[in-house]
Amino acid sequence: MNASPGIPEGKLIVLDDHQLFAHGLRLLISRRFPRCDVAVFTTIEAAKEELSRSRVEFLLVDPGVHRQEMAAFVADCLNDYPACRVVVLTLLTDLNVVKKYLEMGVVGYLSKTIDENELSIALLQMLQGNRYVSSDINSRLINTVIGREATLLSDREIEVLSLMVAGKPAQKIAEMLFISPHTVVAHRRKIMTKLQKKTTAELIQYAVSNNLIN
Template sequence: MKKNNGSSAGKVMLIDDHTLVAEGFKELLLNILPNESIVNVFSSIEHATKSLEKENYAIIITDLVIPGQNVLGFIAFCRKTYKEIIILVISSVVDANSIKACLSAGANGYLSKAVNSYEIKHALDCTADGKKFISSDLTGRLADSILFIENTTLTKKEMEVIRLIAAGNKTKKVAEILYVSPITIMAHKRNIMRKLNLHSATELVKYVYENNLI
């Protein structure tokens, strides 16, 4: 299989089962991408996967809901097989669980179908720089929470601890809930405070609520 060379210009794979929508989106992309870019449109994951074996794509842009297609599985496959490829999901599905699932599978960004060409260009620029991107109409507490979880250095256990503490549980109670000793919870708390550069329990609780973590 050919691997993506990470260049900003090149071939773009566009996956959408609505032909008219896809063709219109293709024209939009050609107006914002470098002149030498090529956009190939596919209506199924099967055909897209076969093309990936033959062509060197820099970017994949896909809808999330394509009848009969496992888009999340495709995203995970592409992330594992083509390490440097940029994967953007542009969909009318905008719930937090779907966004998190796509980012966890390996997507670099998630945009709603309500965005304009400027936002798509911004998304391409940001993801080319190695950043995660969520469109502005999904920003606020939802996007802050998703991006925090994606980019945080906290472990899964530390995330459990921070949520329980912010919910008002004392150290002893948190230890009982997680079946560990209070000393272990205190150690987790110290690590959390250090990683997030926080200095008090009040700051910790404020941080959790500001980032919509519970």
């Protein structure tokens, strides 16, 4: 795959006690973003040491079996290294855990089931200052937050709604989802009908007031 110029020169830390996965992820990211210096650590202590001596652009962590220790570590990182973008990358997709970390201030929550393309999109989005939740988790999160009404929405409508909440205009949504702007407008109209909202502003306000995050 072609390398992307989006990630600047800088360090990315992968903290994961599954060494095979972690080193595979390092190779994947290094291939896609060759200017990114990827370091792998299997212990919190080693990651702390690296954070104390280097400027780190991204910290990817997996709460794994050390949930309490990792939560405390993430909280410390967010407080001590505000320039570091902390991202959870895990198989742990319980929505209570997802919401906990998002409320703490992580910039991303990604499932380990995502593909290479979505990982690249996520890193680029977060680099630009946006929050990113992987599509599989985000669909469930939206359905949970906005209640039973959201079960009426199709997967595509949920994707469109998520991007609307993120502030993306119709043209950008169309580009990201590989559909036409006209189709985006049609989806938006259907969403507003199903959720009984009369204007786009009202729809966005409804989503924000119900703590939609993506």
